[in-house]
Amino acid sequence: MTQRIDFYHHVRDPLAFACKLAATVMGKGQRLLVLLADPAQLHAFDERLWTWQPTSFIPHCRLDEPIAADTPVLLATRLPPGPAPCPVLLNLSLGVPDEYSRFERLLEIVGEDPDSLARARQVARAYKAAGLETVYHDMTGR
Template sequence: MTKIDFHILPSADDSATYHYVARLANKARGKAHQVLIAVNSSEELEPVSQALWSVSPDSFLAHTNCATAPFPLQLTASEECGDHHDVLINLCHETPTFFSRFKRVIEVVSQDPIRLQASRSRYRDYSDNGYPIERFDLRR
């Protein structure tokens, strides 16, 4: 069964969210995980991509769009989820239809009111369907 993690950020700032996602992806790739980052729209792809290219002053995370080619770190703004099913980092307001194919889903929760409400709904859905959930509250 898919393991679900909720990472609750202290900020509503999209830039801070994208940089946190880049750090998560960097950590997962460092452990040889394949990662798919799902975003709401094609407009959101660019700032996430920029965060990945500047994950730290001396490194970057090479990545590609899911529709382009198989790659260990991919981004998607559609129902395309690539060929691997290891780690999904979800920034979408809705639960991706393909989430249960992944071993692990990381839900990144910002304090933006729209994103916060959407993540509460996803949390209820996962919980109601019996998925194991772990919370990481970074507001403290």
């Protein structure tokens, strides 16, 4: 059951910040599923993870790959049926994911543009209506 949702808003470069969050979660010894809106966004984020920092690597793969069970960061465009494959969900899918409550923690990244901010308000309202604790982090200038 979801215990907390963190919104990181006014993020200048959402994909770069998503890489940073993935590294942070992984550094704490937790696994992470990154939910992306479509295959093109998944591909772009996959490329970003490979090139994010020249001296580090974030082990990752698609959720449906054979090595997924042994990989700390998983990428998907849909949530799998059954129990959550990881305790943390980073939602980059632009909406409220179905069955998000299977994850212990949700992370949401919101860009600086008006469309992203409007979408985030709708998503936050849905989470609040479900009675979930929502924490906001203002990332202006970062």
